[in-house]
Amino acid sequence: MSKYWSETVKNIEPYVPGEQPKDKKYIKLNTNESPYPPSPKVIEAIKAAAGDSLRLYPDPNCDELKETIANYYSLRKDQVFVGNGSDEVLAFAFMAFFNKGRKVFFPDITYSFYPVYAELFGLDYEAIPLDEDFNITLDRFNDENGGIIISNPKSPTAQALPLKDVEAIIKNNMDKVVMVDEAYIDFGGESVVKLIDTYPNLLVIQTLSKSRCLAGLRVGFAMGHKDLIEGLERVKNSFNSYTLDRLAIAGAIEAFKDEAYFQETLKKIITTRERVSKAMKELGFRVLDSKANFLFASHGDISAKVLFQELRERGVLVRYFNKPRIDNFLRITIGTDEEMDSLIKAVKEILKV
Amino acid sequence: MSKYWSETVKNIEPYVPGEQPKDKKYIKLNTNESPYPPSPKVIEAIKAAAGDSLRLYPDPNCDELKETIANYYSLRKDQVFVGNGSDEVLAFAFMAFFNKGRKVFFPDITYSFYPVYAELFGLDYEAIPLDEDFNITLDRFNDENGGIIISNPKSPTAQALPLKDVEAIIKNNMDKVVMVDEAYIDFGGESVVKLIDTYPNLLVIQTLSKSRCLAGLRVGFAMGHKDLIEGLERVKNSFNSYTLDRLAIAGAIEAFKDEAYFQETLKKIITTRERVSKAMKELGFRVLDSKANFLFASHGDISAKVLFQELRERGVLVRYFNKPRIDNFLRITIGTDEEMDSLIKAVKEILKV
Known part of the structure; x- marks a missing residue:
């Protein structure tokens, strides 16, 4: 806090974006970026x-x-x-x-x-x-x-x-x-x-x-x-x-001009999403019905916070919100099929199934 | 005015940047851009x-x-x-x-x-x-x-x-x-x-x-x-x-890393500025002492507004502010030597000297 700050600055609580870590290479499923390059x-x-x-x-x-x-x-x-x-x-x-x-x-x-x-x-x-x-x-x-x-x-x-x-x-x-x-x-x-x-x-x-x-x-x-x-x-x-x-x-x-590339990319992400959603449900997750490029999921046997940390240690970054009502959910961006397979593998390891 | 606008929007008078005309190619001395490309x-x-x-x-x-x-x-x-x-x-x-x-x-x-x-x-x-x-x-x-x-x-x-x-x-x-x-x-x-x-x-x-x-x-x-x-x-x-x-x-x-290019570009602009400032003074302009990449100048025989319009018609864009105390001045960006020669030529034509 500085005496030079306006009343506005003193009172705000800035937004915190998903982390963009520089320490090592992660499978980055935490900020809803596309796994595919632009056209x-x-x-x-x-x-x-x-x-x-x-x-x-x-x-x-x-x-x-x-x-x-x-x-x-x-x-x-x-x-x-x-x-x-x-x-x-x-x-x-x-x-x-x-x-x-x-x-x-x-x-x-x-x-x-x-x-x-x-x-x-x-x-x-x-x-x-x-x-x-x-x-x-x-x-x-x-x-x-x-x-x-x-x-x-x-x-x-x-x-x-x-x-x-x-x-x-x-x-x-x-x-x-x-x-x-x-x-x-x-x-x-x-x-x-x-x-x-x-x-x-x-x-x-x-x-x-x-x-x-x-x-x-x-x-x-x-x-x-x-x-x-x-x-x-x-x-x-x-x-x-x-x-x-x-x-x-x-x-x-x-x-906006390369419609073919746009549609192709969307199709890939949606296909991966449906596959991963199913796989996670089979692992005991509650996965909300997604129409986005991410899943919102919760598991009865392990807290979201612990799962978040365990995934992070295994090089997989997802988003955890320490907020009322959603603090037992993870938000997981849809990556490439390969990245999502790594996620599933890591989850299985953590859940010991 | 729309009923949906906030009080803020209703009351503001937005800033108007210098024009970026698309109708034809001008010698653009109106927005203090550099005449030289980036490094x-x-x-x-x-x-x-x-x-x-x-x-x-x-x-x-x-x-x-x-x-x-x-x-x-x-x-x-x-x-x-x-x-x-x-x-x-x-x-x-x-x-x-x-x-x-x-x-x-x-x-x-x-x-x-x-x-x-x-x-x-x-x-x-x-x-x-x-x-x-x-x-x-x-x-x-x-x-x-x-x-x-x-x-x-x-x-x-x-x-x-x-x-x-x-x-x-x-x-x-x-x-x-x-x-x-x-x-x-x-x-x-x-x-x-x-x-x-x-x-x-x-x-x-x-x-x-x-x-x-x-x-x-x-x-x-x-x-x-x-x-x-x-x-x-x-x-x-x-x-x-x-x-x-x-x-x-x-x-x-x-x-910030290409210091040589930076210094070279500055030197060219400053050299041109000093030359053009002198030339304009010789044409009867009052030119304020400039430490920027533009000149602020006024002429006793012709209003800034008219000069602005006459220059525009000759394909030279400069900046005119229709504001108290400075409405008889023009702000003229320092261009290349060639561009500034065109400016001087146009000014001479307008002043008939």
């Missing part, structure tokens, strides 16, 4: 952009990238916002659409960055409890609130919400913004992008970090009514004119 | 980083880059913060060190993003008038305030502040943070980096966009007492865990 066309585009033009500022409006995303989702360019990872997009959205003194609602078990944003911007919030099977308690989201954010598929449980449930929340809250964080939507959930023209209060947030294998490039985006997008632009342009560098813009554009 | 070693490093590892998140702490900058300036790693352009670093610094209800001081003629940050974060501020020659009125900065930000060399006038004046401001405000924005320091000003170990309230902000020819890569940094750096980290980690992508980190590290 070779993305790499090519980045290399082509790595030249003399780096002396010049990027396009502050990222028009070409927005156009590309808009075409991909059959939207107009003014319905798309892009940012330096979906975390930045979420931060701007909290500033753009939520107000002090009016509680922001999100589930009690969710992406743990949401309460961090709320505290950073001095917003009140209420964490609405999921039921014991981690399902959304729909009617609670009808209570008086100042805006809502939910993730779908749900973080960190991997479960998908039925489209009709998400739509009900949006419809019952027409006077404020409902944000749907679809970081993992490509792995099997049903997106609300198709509802954008129906609901002017809907903001959908996605990322290139997971399904497009580009966690290292930092590109996220939001889609919604043009007035919401304009709100985000106003915040962004009061914060940093150029949030995406030339290389990220070039790579991101190409990522 | 070939930077390009090489980026191309080497453009590969499969882009599937993985970058190092959220950017340790290697911080270490590199720390070594370059003879500091410790915990005295360095890095961000997505110095604009982002400044935004985080406003959040980290300034408080509501206590006026932030900056000169009335300065980087026009400062009041934008203040409004975005709901901070009060006072723009302290420069004297008629655009010099800082030192004693006014002793008045009761909640923190100070000044740019040196001054934006947009290009003049350098004497080190003793900057030090006086820091010394007279030991109970709050004094930020010195040194975006243009490498072009001839005297940096206060050497004072960091003396003043725990000093935060120095620099960028790779200007002197290191990397506006398109988006890397800025701050240096100061480790407690200030920790404050910045806390804000950053409550906003976006990974603000620098893998390519930006790789390129930025190399930019």
Whole structure:
């Protein structure tokens, strides 16, 4: 604590991302990265952009990238916002659409960055409890609130919400913004992008970090009514004119063009997920139904904390959250088949089966 | 205006960056970019980083880059913060060190993003008038305030502040943070980096966009007492865990290693600046003494606004600020010798001399 810190800094509890250890090589199943490299066309585009033009500022409006995303989702360019990872997009959205003194609602078990944003911007919030099977308690989201954010598929449980449930929340809250964080939507959930023209209060947030294998490039985006997008632009342009560098813009554009590679990669991850989910259930795990690129699992005979440590010692990194209600679960990213076989082997060794 | 916008969004007036026109090719002297490409070693490093590892998140702490900058300036790693352009670093610094209800001081003629940050974060501020020659009125900065930000060399006038004046401001405000924005320091000003170990309230902000020819890569940094750096980290980690992508980190590290290229580029720009400054004075311009990579100039016979438009029509873009006290000046980036010869030729044509 320093006397020079603002009241904001004194009061916040920063988000802690999954570890990126440098001590040795791990099988890294802890931060939901893709086990597959980005499309070779993305790499090519980045290399082509790595030249003399780096002396010049990027396009502050990222028009070409927005156009590309808009075409991909059959939207107009003014319905798309892009940012330096979906975390930045979420931060701007909290500033753009939520107000002090009016509680922001999100589930009690969710992406743990949401309460961090709320505290950073001095917003009140209420964490609405999921039921014991981690399902959304729909009617609670009808209570008086100042805006809502939910993730779908749900973080960190991997479960998908039925489209009709998400739509009900949006419809019952027409006077404020409902944000749907679809970081993992490509792995099997049903997106609300198709509802954008129906609901002017809907903001959908996605990322290139997971399904497009580009966690290292930092590109996220939001889609919604043009007035919401304009709100985000106003915040962004009061914060940093150029949030995406030339290389990220070039790579991101190409990522949306190589559909064949995208679909192929998704298929591999989904196939592996289903196989591993089954294998883990056979080993006695409770594995929640996943529509994401990770599994959320718990075992009756060994605590998640111990299992996490034992796996770590064997060179396999998974994510453990020391938080109420989920402290006996592990979040396990879907890696390659080979990596997942190593995981299963290590688990068998630990369980002595 | 949308009913969904927060009070914050409704009230802000976003910053407007210099135009990046796409209609035709201009001689671009309007956004203080370098006319020279980045070091070939930077390009090489980026191309080497453009590969499969882009599937993985970058190092959220950017340790290697911080270490590199720390070594370059003879500091410790915990005295360095890095961000997505110095604009982002400044935004985080406003959040980290300034408080509501206590006026932030900056000169009335300065980087026009400062009041934008203040409004975005709901901070009060006072723009302290420069004297008629655009010099800082030192004693006014002793008045009761909640923190100070000044740019040196001054934006947009290009003049350098004497080190003793900057030090006086820091010394007279030991109970709050004094930020010195040194975006243009490498072009001839005297940096206060050497004072960091003396003043725990000093935060120095620099960028790779200007002197290191990397506006398109988006890397800025701050240096100061480790407690200030920790404050910045806390804000950053409550906003976006990974603000620098893998390519930006790789390129930025190399930019600090190729000292020969850096010095050579600086020398060329400074030589051109002195030559063009002299030539413009001979054409009847008032040219303020520049220690930056741009000139701030005014002419008695033609308004800056008209000159700006006439130059634009001739394919030369410079920056015109339609603001009190400086609306008869143009800010002209130092380009290559060839570009500056075109500028002089166009000016002569317009002035009919």
